[in-house]
Amino acid sequence: MSSEMEKTLADLGVAVQAYQASVDDYDRESARLLGVNETDLRCLELLTTEGEQSPRELSIKLALTTGSVTAMLDRLAKLDLLVRSPHPVDRRKVVVRLTDTAEQRIYELIGPLIEEGSATIGAKYDVAQLQLVIDFLRTNTAIQEQHTERLRNVRGGGAGPSPQVRAE
Numbered sequence: 001m002s003s004e005m006e007k008t009l010a011d012l013g014v015a016v017q018a019y020q021a022s023v024d025d026y027d028r029e030s031a032r033l034l035g036v037n038e039t040d041l042r043c044l045e046l047l048t049t050e051g052e053q054s055p056r057e058l059s060i061k062l063a064l065t066t067g068s069v070t071a072m073l074d075r076l077a078k079l080d081l082l083v084r085s086p087h088p089v090d091r092r093k094v095v096v097r098l099t100d101t102a103e104q105r106i107y108e109l110i111g112p113l114i115e116e117g118s119a120t121i122g123a124k125y126d127v128a129q130l131q132l133v134i135d136f137l138r139t140n141t142a143i144q145e146q147h148t149e150r151l152r153n154v155r156g157g158g159a160g161p162s163p164q165v166r167a168e
Contacts, residue, residue, distance in 0.1 A: 016140070030109050035079060039064070040072055044081060044098065048106055052097035054087070063152065081105075 031041040039062060046061055047053060053061075059069045073096060076082045081102040087093035098106070121130070 026113070033109060034081070034105060036076065036081070040076055043072060043076065044102065044106060047082065047096065047098045048103075052085075052095040054093060054095055058096065 027038060027041055031038050034041065034044070036044070042062060043058055046058065055066065055069050055073060058064070058073075059066050062069070064072070073082065073084065077084065080099055082096050083099055084094045084096055087095050125133070
């Protein structure tokens with residue numbers, strides 16, 4: 001690998017870390033303003049981007065136990081951010097969706113970011129450049145998800161010897 005490539009990849013790593021830190025900061029402030037924790041916020045993001053979900057789907061996507069999901073949904077319902085409704089096909093099940101109040105509050109928080117981001121980025125980059133960025137982000141997301149799963153298979157233990165990967 002050339003030294004120019006090594007330097008560029010190092011610079012890219014620093015830029016990605018800075019971007020991730022700014023996203024984390026924005027998420028923390030959004031969670032604070034909504035009166036929720038970061039896991040609750042992630043649930044609201046899933047409902048915003050993917051629409052209604054079953055508690056089981058949320059459990060899988062958030063890597064939470066069903067009991068933890070139930071407690072989270074109770075908290076968010078109490079804040080009037082989501083409602084549970086009968087499943088449209090299987091009445092034994094429920095689906096969870098955002099309330100109108102949640103949609104309004106979330107848009108008040110992210111609307112300005114989306115609008116300014118679209119205007120600034122749309123003016124600075126052409127379609128081909130943005131498609132390259134999309135490809136980069138999708139590739140990076142796949143790598144991140146793969147390594148998140150890898151970490152889920154590592155035994156924790158706080159300070160001490162290096163974590164050991166569990167045998168499957």
